[in-house]
Amino acid sequence: MDWMALSDAEWTAVRLSLRVATVAMLSSLPLALLAAMVLARGRFWGKSVLNGLVHMPLVLPPVVTGFVLLLLFGRRGPIGAFLAENFGIVFSFRWTGAALACAVMGFPLMVRSIRLSIDAVDRKLEDAAATLGAGPVWVFLTVTLPLILPGIIAGMILSFAKAMGEFGATITFVSNIPGETQTLSSAIYTFTQVPGGDAGAMRLAVVSVVISMGALMLSEIFAAFAAKRSVTA
Amino acid sequence: MxxxxxxxxxxxxxxxxxxxxxxxxxxxxxxxxxxxxxxxxxxxxxxxxxxxxxxxxxxxxxxxxxxxxxxxxxxxxxxxxxxxxxxxxxxxxxxxxxxxxxxxxxxxxxxxxxxxxxxxxxxxxxxxxxxxxxxxxxxxxxxxxxxxxxxxxxxxxxxxxxxxxxxxxxxxxxxxxxxxxxxxxxxxxxxxxxxxxxxxxxxxxxxxxxxxxxxxxxxxxxxxxxxxxxxxxxAGALLEGVVESHDSAHNLTVVRAGECLVRVPQLFVPPGHSVRLHIAARDVMLATVRPEGISALNVFEGTVIDLSPDEKASIDVRVQCGGNVILARITALSRDALQLAPGKSVHAIIKTVALDH
Missing domain, CATH: 3.40.50.300 (P-loop containing nucleotide triphosphate hydrolases)
Incomplete structure (x- = not known):
């Protein structure tokens, strides 16, 4: 099994990918929950525009998304410059930029998943909670949120899996710097570009398959658990 | 309130x-x-x-x-x-x-x-x-x-x-x-x-x-x-009554409504408690003579107040029984066979089990 031993550089790529995917997933969660709630429940002018905007990364070529991020969040981009000057947050050519790219790419998947579960919530239960004295915030926290938890978890795992595989937007936005922005996917790509890199590409591919399968199985377990819990009464 | x-x-x-x-x-x-x-x-x-x-x-x-x-x-x-x-x-x-x-x-x-x-x-x-x-x-x-x-x-x-x-x-x-x-x-x-x-x-x-x-x-x-x-x-009649006694051996309760003592399936309220009984018209039979050897526990003597006009095959008869008005639904054929008319004295028969809501 010698050929399966990962080199330090490869381990770095794996660790970086896990970190980028985790940060991307967690940081996009609050915003995705808000967007899903607004899209599922809100009634306002321009809702279809918001819906389109949220789903944009799903239909745009990833390279275009990466390029737009570069324009907006790059060092001279309007948002990037503002954040760098006022908060010292820099995205371009940093792992944080990779996380941002992954978060943006996974966002529509997470929103969709959460929104579907919000649509499935029996609003009569929320009415019942209100008649028992719960104000809107409490209704959300004690009834809606627990009932959509399966959708939230599924959305998180989808976003995580998407981040693990993200390539186009990341490489366009933050390039392919070993130890900083070289994720699993970019590392595999790099291996395939050099003579004799097949073995390395194969090793990382196996790691990638294992992580993806693990995430998928985890989501199945959560889904089964949630289905058992939320049989409607 | x-x-x-x-x-x-x-x-x-x-x-x-x-x-x-x-x-x-x-x-x-x-x-x-x-x-x-x-x-x-x-x-x-x-x-x-x-x-x-x-x-x-x-x-x-x-x-x-x-x-x-x-x-x-x-x-x-x-x-x-x-x-x-x-x-x-x-x-x-x-x-x-x-x-x-x-x-x-x-x-x-x-x-x-x-x-x-x-x-x-x-x-x-x-x-x-x-x-x-x-x-x-x-x-x-x-x-x-x-x-x-x-x-x-x-x-x-x-x-x-x-x-x-x-x-x-x-x-x-x-x-x-x-x-x-x-x-x-x-x-x-x-x-x-x-x-x-x-x-x-x-x-x-x-x-x-x-x-x-x-x-x-x-x-x-x-x-x-x-x-x-x-x-x-x-459709039926509503009787206002008071719980008179309980017959726990037979799981029955006796309710006094006007002068009638109505036996109903056991009610879990103390004697003296007022209750309301709904007697559906279709659960009431009429007889012109007092029936003998019958399982129904409630037989009340009364007089016919009026009869509803023919609708469908059945008619509703209002009967005055000891201070109550009971509604009985019978066929038009029975009305003719028994020659029912206002003022005629009849017996209203109500099965106790029919009162089990």
Missing amino acids: SLEVEARHRVGAFTIDAAFTSDGSVTALFGRSGSGKTSLINIIAGLLRPDSGRIVLDGDVIADSERRIFTPIHRRRFGYVFQEARLFPHMSVRKNLAYGRWFAGAEKSASQFGRVVEMLGIGHLLDRRPSTLSGGERQRVAVGRALLASPRLLLMDEPLAALDEARKAEILPYLERLRDETRIPIVYVSHSVAEIARLAERVIVIENGRVQASGDAAVILSQPAAVHAMDWRE
């Missing part, structure tokens, strides 16, 4: 324009399905905001469109028992029960919890999930949950409609206890005469979103407006 409701609301082509007041402990909103009674109770609860109207409970203005007052649902403290129990599927029965208690302030917690659980007979269900309960059990838990939120008014929207006859019979006694033991006024929506006859003090008959009649249950339920709103098969 005094409840004052006034509401005008349009939904598509349907208009609700109703106003009523009630000071009874149980006020029934009675009418066919689609008459607007559920919309009306939702307006009282605050789930539906009417185009205009006002709701006043004990002098406290809950909503008034003219004065732009609208108390949100969660601040009204009106308990609501829905047709489907609407228990929270992600919580145990115990947590479901405790849900509203928490918002009401847990000051009188433990003893009240125990009393409600005991009254509804749900102590053995506390650690179960709602999905594992039967329909009747769910509905009892839903009643308990509403009660434990310490409501000022309890709204019930056909709480028994989704249940079969056996489950209804299981829950009705609990609702009677609820009415008699708690001092919480109840607004009860139903299209079932049997339920309303047993539970309600005041009846508001709703038809096409409007109030057709309102007043004391015994009076209203024998009026044409109410008869029109009820299922034809359910």
Whole structure:
């Protein structure tokens, strides 16, 4: 099994990918929950525009998304410059930029998943909670949120899996710097570009398959658990 | 308690324009399905905001469109028992029960919890999930949950409609206890005469979103407006009576109504307690001579007051029996065979088991 031993550089790529995917997933969660709630429940002018905007990364070529991020969040981009000057947050050519790219790419998947579960919530239960004295915030926290938890978890795992595989937007936005922005996917790509890199590409591919399968199985377990819990009464 | 409701609301082509007041402990909103009674109770609860109207409970203005007052649902403290129990599927029965208690302030917690659980007979269900309960059990838990939120008014929207006859019979006694033991006024929506006859003090008959009649249950339920709103098969007479004695050996209760002693399946109320019996016209037989060797326990002597004109194959005969008016539904053929006419003396025969609601 010698050929399966990962080199330090490869381990770095794996660790970086896990970190980028985790940060991307967690940081996009609050915003995705808000967007899903607004899209599922809100009634306002321009809702279809918001819906389109949220789903944009799903239909745009990833390279275009990466390029737009570069324009907006790059060092001279309007948002990037503002954040760098006022908060010292820099995205371009940093792992944080990779996380941002992954978060943006996974966002529509997470929103969709959460929104579907919000649509499935029996609003009569929320009415019942209100008649028992719960104000809107409490209704959300004690009834809606627990009932959509399966959708939230599924959305998180989808976003995580998407981040693990993200390539186009990341490489366009933050390039392919070993130890900083070289994720699993970019590392595999790099291996395939050099003579004799097949073995390395194969090793990382196996790691990638294992992580993806693990995430998928985890989501199945959560889904089964949630289905058992939320049989409607 | 005094409840004052006034509401005008349009939904598509349907208009609700109703106003009523009630000071009874149980006020029934009675009418066919689609008459607007559920919309009306939702307006009282605050789930539906009417185009205009006002709701006043004990002098406290809950909503008034003219004065732009609208108390949100969660601040009204009106308990609501829905047709489907609407228990929270992600919580145990115990947590479901405790849900509203928490918002009401847990000051009188433990003893009240125990009393409600005991009254509804749900102590053995506390650690179960709602999905594992039967329909009747769910509905009892839903009643308990509403009660434990310490409501000022309890709204019930056909709480028994989704249940079969056996489950209804299981829950009705609990609702009677609820009415008699708690001092919480109840607004009860139903299209079932049997339920309303047993539970309600005041009846508001709703038809096409409007109030057709309102007043004391015994009076209203024998009026044409109410008869029109009820299922034809359910038409009958309402007897006001007092529990005389119990025959526990045979699981029977004797109720005195006027000069009649009516034997009914056991009622769990003490002697001296007043009860109301609904006797469906189709459960009453007539005989011109006193029947002998018959299993029916209730045979009352009376005189025919009047007969309804021919409709379908059957007619309704009103019989005066010891201070009560009993309605009997017989065929036109029997009327002719027995030569029934106003003033003729007859015996009304009612099977005790038919009185088991």
